[in-house]
Amino acid sequence: MESKQTPLGYVSFSVFAWIVGLLIFFPIFWMVLTSFKSELEAVSIPPSFISFDWTLENYAEVQERSNYFKFAMNSVILAVGSTLVGLVFAVTCAWAMAFNPTKRTKDALLWMLSTKMMPPVGVLVPIYLMFRDWGLLDTRFGLIMVLFLMNLPIMVWMLYTYFKEIPTDILEAARMDGATLPKEIIFVLLPMAVPGIASTMLLNIILAWNEAFWTLNLTTSDAAPLTAFIASYSSPEGLFWAKLSAASTLAVAPILVIGWFSQKQLVRGLTFGAVK
Amino acid sequence: MKRVMGAALCALLAGGIAHANAETKLTIATVNNGDMIRMQKLTDDFTSKNPDISLEWVTLEENTLRQRVTTDIATKGGQYDVMTIGTYEVPIWAEKGWLAPLDSLGSDYDVDDLMPAIRSAVSNDGQLYAAPFYGESSMMMYRKDLFEAAGISINGRLTWDQTLEIAKKLHKPDEGVYGICLRGKAGWGENMALITTMGNAFGARLFDEEWNPTFDSAEWKNALDMYTNILGNYGPPGATSNGFNENLSLFNSGKCGMWIDATVAASFVTNPKESKVADKVGFTEAPCAVTCTGANWLWAWNLGIPMGSQKVDAAQKFISWATSKAYLELVASKEGWANVPPGTRMSLYQNPKYLEAAPFADETLLAIDSADPINSTLEPKPYVGVQFAAIPEFQGIGTTVGQQFSAALAGQMSVEQALAAAQSSTDRTMRKAGYY
DSSP, X not given: OOOOOOHHHHHHHHHHHXXXXXXXXXXXXXXXXXXXXXXXXXXXXXXXXXXXXXXXXXXXXXXXXXXXXXXXXXXXXXXXXXXXXHHHHHHHHHHHHHHSOOTTHHHHHHHHHHGGGSOGGGGHHHHHHHHHHTTOTTOHHHHHHHHHHHHHHHHHHHHXXXXXXXXXXXXXXXXXXXXXXXXXXXXXXHHHTHHHHHHHHHHHHHHHHHOOSHHHHSOSSTTOOHHHHHHTTOOSSSOOHHHHHHHHHHHHHHHHHHHHHTHHHHHHHHHTTTOO | OHHHHHHHHHHHHHHHHHHHHHOEEEXXXXXXXXXXXXXXXXXXXXXXXXXXXXXXXEEEOHHHHHHHHHHHHHTTOOOOSEEEEETTHHHXXXXXXXXXXXXXXXXTSOGGGBOHHHHHHTEETTEEOSEEEEEEEEEEEEEHHHHHHTTOOOOSSOBHHHHHHHHHHHOBGGGTBEEEEOOOSOSTTTHHHHHHHXXXXXXXXXXXXXXXXXXXXXXXXXXXXXXXXXXXXXXXXXXXXXXXXXXXXXXXXXXXXXXEEXXXXXXXXXXXXXXXXXXXXXXXXXXXXXXXXXXXXXXXXXXXXXXXXXXXXXXXXXXXXXXXXXXXXXXXXXXXXXXXXXXXXXXXXXXXXXXXXXXXHHHHHHHHHHOOSSSXXXXXXXXXXXXXXXXXXXHHHHHHXXXXXXXXXXXXXXXXXXXXXXXXXXXXXXXXXXXO
């Protein structure tokens, strides 16, 4: 049965959605605005919205003090690298769970997800010691491994949900036609799951981009991404909000642009399988 | 042709080896504050004098830095060659053998010029384990114009009772002025830094000689009563979320009659670029109560070298440069005398150019000179430190007790309840740690 929405309902729903959207966007807007203020104006009460002396001084200072592009490049390498490595493992794992389930598949899935509930600081020292002994401290390779393992449960879950939507008969038909397992996955399963894989990749790039515990604790300079760049602008003694806002704006800009252009895939990825 | 190729390869290799020998890269972990950033900008001066050493800076927020360098030094991770550490860490880490002694800072370093209080805070058994980059104590900054308008004059060192009376007179929230601004944000380096100095002034101490916590004493009750009364009734609203920076913003916007905090704030509140009340600020010592001993804190950011570092010589060269008298002159020549890192060298406070540029110099010197990390309480104590106890357990204890005191300020619990909770949680921690 189809329910019809009244014009009043449509308008009120739109207004509500806009209010929620603006509320969510406001902190980002305020951050961008603050980045153009002087330090004194950034903390003045009452705060000024538009009528202040706009300045690019903070961006100049940030550019002078830090090598933004080095940090940004590390962020890109870590986010994309960990996602690509993760995808190789997650696709095979999700295939096995979706098309060859056992009695314990659901339990295994839940167990994998439960590892996300452990506070990372609980394993900081053992991981730090392993990294030290293996020479992985402050290396991109080491961080890619950590970020990939950290996000693997979510990748498996998302892909599992997608793969469950694909009829098993199609894969069986491919097998009947003589497709081997790798061919079945590469030429039959993956093309059908492209939207799901794209949204899984996007979400994981965002998660890896924003990760701020391991990236701060396992890097010093060579592999330090944008999280370390932002962290260097918070000060215990002295005003810092304007400079911190400029650094944060520069740090979120690339991911904001990617997110904006890929919002359709992201929404689809996050809601897929929720309603059947 | 082969010979030419061989020669070129040899030359390349030799060049590579020579380059490897020529450059020792020092990775320096540092906190983000004005003095440290200024030092980064002056890196060229050091590298031009030491072309065989290059510097890599890692600047982090204070708490992140502390967590990062502690993990690295405790696990001998070897990620940093020079670390910026506070006076809290130096005695603990030196005791554990985590820091290399600074024994070759050069003949012209003039170690005797370091302020005695700061020098003793970064030494262990007379040996220097870190070199102070800048030092601070606490003092009162006040609005001279508001004092004058209210007919208040300061004669001698104030007591907390007198400070309370002044706060009452100055407190005019309708006009946007609060009597006093103090730290209320919970944390061992936030509200506890101030409250412990208040406790010292009221005759309290963190631990007795047997390491038993003493939060159940009458002295602590008096101190916390005063703190919650003066800040709760004559401070800004929402004081429980105010730390150094929040109070700095309030004071600079002209909203605080008085502010008791780090001496380093003096350069910010008198800077017309940052402060609306730059020409109206007066300075005086932090208030006393039953004693003046320990009524103002002592803190310094210092440069130390982790034990086991392969680059100790180069690191000592850098530390010697960054904490020398010549460095102060370098900063003065580039940025003016008001911007040199304060509180570490006595000669700075005898320099007429500095005294002229920094109207707060006398009070800063007085505050740092009077702070003694060994004798900072009326009754004897077993720990080193004015506003902290230099034991590994203090960070946790200070943060927990700070939360309870913050709750008392917010009115979520009474002063008695907060002190009882502080006593019981500290007692449990000390018992578990095997102190008794």
